Amino acid sequence: MSDTEMKTVDESKDDPMDAAGVDSEVDQEEEEGGTSSKVDGSSSSDTSDSDDDDDDEAAQIKQYLELLGMIQADKYNYDNYVKLLEIAHQITDLDKIRQSAEIFASVYPLSPEIWLRWLEIEQGVASSSEQLQEVDKLFRRALGDYFSVEVAEQYALLAVRAGRELSEPIWDALIPTYGLHVTKGRAIWEIYREDFLEKSEESPDQLNQLARIYERELKIPLKNMENSYIEYKLLCEKHKEVLKDLNPEKFERRYKQAKELLQRMLPFEEKLTALEPHCHQERAELYRQYIKECRSQLGDDELQVLYERSVTDCCLDPTVWCDYLRYLDKYPPDLEENPASPVFSQTAADVVNRALRNCPWSAELYVEKMRIVEREKRPKEDVLKIMEEVATVEFQAPEPAVKVWLEYLTYLRRHANFEEEKERDILRSNFELAWNQLGRTWGEMADPECKILQFWGRLEYGQLGDPIKGRDLWQNVMDSSDNCTRAGLWIEFAGLESMRGFDAVRKVYKKAIGSVALNDPETLAAAWMRFERCNGSLEQLTACQEICTATVQAYYRTLNQQRTPKGRRSDPKKDLEPKEPNKKKPLKRTIDESNSSENKDDHFKKPTVPIGPLPRKKSDSSIEENTKRIRLEEPVVSKEKDTANDSRRLFFSNLSFDATEDQIRANFPELQFKSIELVQGSSGKSRGFGYVEFEDEQDVQKALSFDRRPLDGRPVFISSLARDKSNRPHKFKYSERFEPNKLFIKGLPFEAGNEDVRKLFEPYGKLRDVRVVYYRSGKSKGLAYVEYESEAAAKNAVLNMDQYEMNGFTLTVALSAPPPRGNPTEGSGSEPPVAGSSLGGGKRHVVKGDVKQKLSTMIPTALLRKATPTNPQAGTSSNGNKPKSNEDFRKLLLK
Numbered sequence: 001m002s003d004t005e006m007k008t009v010d011e012s013k014d015d016p017m018d019a020a021g022v023d024s025e026v027d028q029e030e031e032e033g034g035t036s037s038k039v040d041g042s043s044s045s046d047t048s049d050s051d052d053d054d055d056d057e058a059a060q061i062k063q064y065l066e067l068l069g070m071i072q073a074d075k076y077n078y079d080n081y082v083k084l085l086e087i088a089h090q091i092t093d094l095d096k097i098r099q100s101a102e103i104f105a106s107v108y109p110l111s112p113e114i115w116l117r118w119l120e121i122e123q124g125v126a127s128s129s130e131q132l133q134e135v136d137k138l139f140r141r142a143l144g145d146y147f148s149v150e151v152a153e154q155y156a157l158l159a160v161r162a163g164r165e166l167s168e169p170i171w172d173a174l175i176p177t178y179g180l181h182v183t184k185g186r187a188i189w190e191i192y193r194e195d196f197l198e199k200s201e202e203s204p205d206q207l208n209q210l211a212r213i214y215e216r217e218l219k220i221p222l223k224n225m226e227n228s229y230i231e232y233k234l235l236c237e238k239h240k241e242v243l244k245d246l247n248p249e250k251f252e253r254r255y256k257q258a259k260e261l262l263q264r265m266l267p268f269e270e271k272l273t274a275l276e277p278h279c280h281q282e283r284a285e286l287y288r289q290y291i292k293e294c295r296s297q298l299g300d301d302e303l304q305v306l307y308e309r310s311v312t313d314c315c316l317d318p319t320v321w322c323d324y325l326r327y328l329d330k331y332p333p334d335l336e337e338n339p340a341s342p343v344f345s346q347t348a349a350d351v352v353n354r355a356l357r358n359c360p361w362s363a364e365l366y367v368e369k370m371r372i373v374e375r376e377k378r379p380k381e382d383v384l385k386i387m388e389e390v391a392t393v394e395f396q397a398p399e400p401a402v403k404v405w406l407e408y409l410t411y412l413r414r415h416a417n418f419e420e421e422k423e424r425d426i427l428r429s430n431f432e433l434a435w436n437q438l439g440r441t442w443g444e445m446a447d448p449e450c451k452i453l454q455f456w457g458r459l460e461y462g463q464l465g466d467p468i469k470g471r472d473l474w475q476n477v478m479d480s481s482d483n484c485t486r487a488g489l490w491i492e493f494a495g496l497e498s499m500r501g502f503d504a505v506r507k508v509y510k511k512a513i514g515s516v517a518l519n520d521p522e523t524l525a526a527a528w529m530r531f532e533r534c535n536g537s538l539e540q541l542t543a544c545q546e547i548c549t550a551t552v553q554a555y556y557r558t559l560n561q562q563r564t565p566k567g568r569r570s571d572p573k574k575d576l577e578p579k580e581p582n583k584k585k586p587l588k589r590t591i592d593e594s595n596s597s598e599n600k601d602d603h604f605k606k607p608t609v610p611i612g613p614l615p616r617k618k619s620d621s622s623i624e625e626n627t628k629r630i631r632l633e634e635p636v637v638s639k640e641k642d643t644a645n646d647s648r649r650l651f652f653s654n655l656s657f658d659a660t661e662d663q664i665r666a667n668f669p670e671l672q673f674k675s676i677e678l679v680q681g682s683s684g685k686s687r688g689f690g691y692v693e694f695e696d697e698q699d700v701q702k703a704l705s706f707d708r709r710p711l712d713g714r715p716v717f718i719s720s721l722a723r724d725k726s727n728r729p730h731k732f733k734y735s736e737r738f739e740p741n742k743l744f745i746k747g748l749p750f751e752a753g754n755e756d757v758r759k760l761f762e763p764y765g766k767l768r769d770v771r772v773v774y775y776r777s778g779k780s781k782g783l784a785y786v787e788y789e790s791e792a793a794a795k796n797a798v799l800n801m802d803q804y805e806m807n808g809f810t811l812t813v814a815l816s817a818p819p820p821r822g823n824p825t826e827g828s829g830s831e832p833p834v835a836g837s838s839l840g841g842g843k844r845h846v847v848k849g850d851v852k853q854k855l856s857t858m859i860p861t862a863l864l865r866k867a868t869p870t871n872p873q874a875g876t877s878s879n880g881n882k883p884k885s886n887e888d889f890r891k892l893l894l895k
Helices: 003-011 018-032 042-073 078-091 094-107 112-125 129-145 149-161 164-178 185-199 204-217 225-238 248-274 280-294 300-313 318-330 348-358 363-375 380-391 398-414 421-445 451-461 467-479 487-500 502-513 521-535 538-563 591-595 661-667 698-704 754-764 791-801 852-856 886-894
Strands: 649-653 673-680 686-694 717-720 739-746 767-774 780-788 812-816
Touching: 042 078, 042 094, 078 094, 094 112, 112 129, 112 149, 129 149, 129 164, 129 348, 149 164, 149 185, 164 185, 164 300, 185 204, 185 225, 204 225, 225 248, 248 280, 280 300, 280 318, 300 318, 318 348, 318 363, 348 363, 363 380, 363 398, 380 398, 398 421, 398 451, 398 791, 421 451, 451 467, 451 487, 467 487, 487 502, 487 521, 502 521, 502 538, 521 538, 649 698, 661 673, 686 698, 698 717, 739 791, 754 767, 754 780, 754 791, 780 791, 791 812
Parallel strands: none
Antiparallel strands: 649 686, 649 717, 673 686, 739 780, 739 812, 767 780
């Protein structure tokens, strides 16, 4: 839009509809003056075009007003603000552009691109010094929103255009801040030097000031700073008679330090430039590493600029803003040193307000804001205003709301005068308000761990001075959700009840030990035993020991039953051998250890759990000794095999039985195979796995990256060749425990892969791992596991993604809580499965040497019976005589 057009729009600002009439008047004047190029029927055509323009503009104004109403109804819809601003630019009405931008900026910060578009129009319109000063204010607002070198460069051009009175404050704002940018700061210095030379008269004083500018610049690590170094050296050589106060030794030392620091910073700058725009988490982590590696050599200003760049590039990541706020808390900027800087003049309160405009959903930022207000010793009313802001935010899960309420209640506790009844009542009423408000908003999902009630109860036992009220609150805590299964909460409850006497504590422990599904009865029992040793009588200690022993034994008995695989009976002989149900607390101990008074306070012996079959004696005449059984699921390497080339060899498995060496080579054209050896069975057919050797060890790592590449519709498994089992790749371990940060997803579309699942669940938190479950054929099972870094993210994902529709499939999303599974090695010596237990199992492979079944068809049935304790007559003939020998049979045949 030209300056003339903007002025015309500005003159008609009283009525937006007048803008269309201005062009018609201009056309009419041109026709009357004889300057119009229209001939014949062109006038009517232009009139028709004008009418169309009027209709379009009227429709745009109508849409503009509709968007204003939508924004009033939904304050936090970002897209509506973008549409409003875009329509304002289409209407070419400066007042509406300003109005829409201000409405936008009242809720969200304007991006550098939006600012540049607006500022370009304002610069084109501004002509007087007063108008330029208004544009200057807009630039400072823009630089206060985000650290943008692009906006800073346009601000520098405004300084060139403006007079000296306005340009000097601009350079005071830009040079100490944007002149520190490692890769783009040198451009700001170049514009500054050119403006300085343009606006100052050539004189010795000018040359000396120019030399000082160069010296200031060359102390800073800037990309391509060697070019400025050459210019400075030429200046000194050409005007060495005029230049004063030069200290070449000091200058060279500082320049060398800046160059060394630059070499340390450039790799991080290159990595940041190479990152894709959507890699938000990677960029945030890279900035953290950047700051950590260079903070010891950077000054406070350079370090703060790095933090400003990180929050600009990762503005929607609350953790990055929190990092910046914690830095400002430890190293607050000197506001008097750079008062003109739009960055260094900001306090921690200014920064947290910027953060909340970017991330209004972040509980952590509201917590930081409360703490900043408290550090600045501002009145309680300011903290109350923060809670009023929180009330307008629609959190996606109850956990953030609970976190903010806990921080507010903690603040009130710190500033309450507990000696006054009125202040105690105010604190109680706030606890009640928090609990009720969360309940109305989230229902049963609100604070399932009852953190607010726990906090309230602790204060009632202590500073609020009402243990009866505290007991009632903690009883509500233990009755809610699954809190009654948490031994730690029971122990804390008992500790609080000590204020009401030993009998109250004893009642809590008795109720606790009788709770169903306790997660750690052993620890709870030990705590009760310690209490009775210190405070109880002999009868009370004995009663406690009996109850605890019975409870813990019942717990491990149940655990033992759950771990026994279905379809198998527990072997009584194996029960004599102990197993460690908890690695941290070994169960196996001698009788002396379990009865020692120096041992743990539980003072009871835990039942043993079977850990596997008892050793079996080998029979001298066993057929199994003379045959070699091969497990098809793992590679077997001959002992005579040469191991010298193992570093260049890999194991290929899950191959089709029809796969050939040529097909493997064709399927992996990127690899240079030296040899391919497919293992064959006794029939001469491939067994679906083999060994490959490469020309170079580098191809080994390259080949491992092609793991699960399909061949004939089956994914090829590529793994390292490790003869020692301890060195083999770690296999997936089935977890029997509840995993609060892992999700189990059912009902996925079969074509969905890891990346599809990652994109679906990534918005709810930082992911640690995503795994879609496949059959060995490569077909998806429709199941997946998603693991988050935090429990809160996993809960948030469950709330939002359960029953989600994906390509016609309804997903079932739940926290991972798998049922106990038996140890596959456990009970291998027990009785064989009952009839039908093998239904659905894989077909039994009979390998060479397994001839028991064939021999059984050739031996008389009577000879196959073996003596057993329950059938001592088995193995004898029907007439009670001893079984006949071979000689007896020979005589019978001869007869």
